Amino acid sequence: MPTARFTVVSAPIEQTLAVSAARGWRSLFAFGKQAVDHVNATADGRVVAHTVRKALEPGSVAFLLAMATVALIIIRHLAIRIETKRILRAHREGEAGPSDPSSSGVEKTHQE
Secondary structure, eight states, X not given: OOOOSSOOOOHHHHHHHHHHHHHHHHHHHHHHHHHHHHHHHHTOHHHHXXXXXXXXXXXXXXXXXXXXXXXXXXXXXXXXXXXXHHHHHHHHHHHXXXXXXXXXXXXXXXXX
């Protein structure tokens, strides 16, 4: 007696999966709504103003971290600018360099 090559999935399993997927989506949307509610509750004007005022007090840890971040961003920007100018200067010098190919600094590796 030959055995079946394919197994047919019964309806109760499909229904269970559909219910489980629907429950997962419902849970995801509930989490999103809850997160939005928490953000809105936190973003009360007085709470935000108080937090910003505390963070901007010189000498606080938040202020020192903010100033260190700003200083690092400025240093990074300057380093990029200096390196870009150096690369462009080298490129311009390469364009206006010697027209004799033997003096270009490229060695011939194959001799005829």
